[in-house]
Amino acid sequence: MNKKFLTVTAIVFSALLASGCGGSSTEGTVVTLANGEQAGVIMTVPQTDETSQTAGESVPETSAVETATSAEDGLVVVQTKTASNDYSFTFLGTVITPGEPCEPVVSALGTTYDYYENTSDVDQSITSKIYAYSDFAIKATPDSTGDYISAVYLNTGNCVTNEGVSFGTPSDTVIAIYGENYTAEGDAIVYRSGNIKLSFYFTNGNVSDIIYEYEPDL
DSSP: OOEEEEEEEHHHHHHHHHHTOSTTOOTTOEEEOTTSOEEEEEEEEOOOTTTOOOTTOOOOGGGOOEEEEEOSTTEEEEEEOOTTSOOOEEETTEEEOTTSBSHHHHHHHOSOSEEEEEEOTTTOOEEEEEEEOSSEEEEEEEETTEEEEEEEEEOSTTOOOTTSOOTTOBHHHHHHHHOSOOEEETTEEEEEETTEEEEEEEETTEEEEEEEEEOOOO
16 A cells, blocks of 8 residues: 655645645645745655654655655655755755865765865866765865865765655656756756756656756856
């Protein structure tokens, strides 16, 4: 038996409960804010030991969502962070944001990584550093103040964006969550917020790569 999870933003959560949207909700329905912005969709998640829960219990950390309450007919309402405002990736409680200093993040994540350096062909100075963890990698770039996070590469389905997207997520679900304000760049759709670029690559219509990048001001 499957349970349905409704991915919504905190803004619309209380409104959903007040309207009593339980048994009337259908698979694939797009949740829309009052201003017309798409906030998420109803999706079916196969029930496993992790997703089999009762009302009010929390979804495990690995799902990147938090169960707030249960509605009727097995529809579990969950909240995610509002998309498009702050493109950060969170791993085991450590927030990884492109453009921020790298050292505190690496220290918080521990020493279970492979380390690589890229150097200049001209003077052999270090141009970037790669901290490769089992499921993702951080690229750090030196500047006058120290190393900053210039990119984050999500490499496996164990990683989930703060908004709930992972490997295998359909493209229409990504757009429903992040909105229509994106650009198409090759095989990717790209969102930008300030100096942060978030790219989703697709294979057969499903997410196959996720990359966060920092774009310095010119």
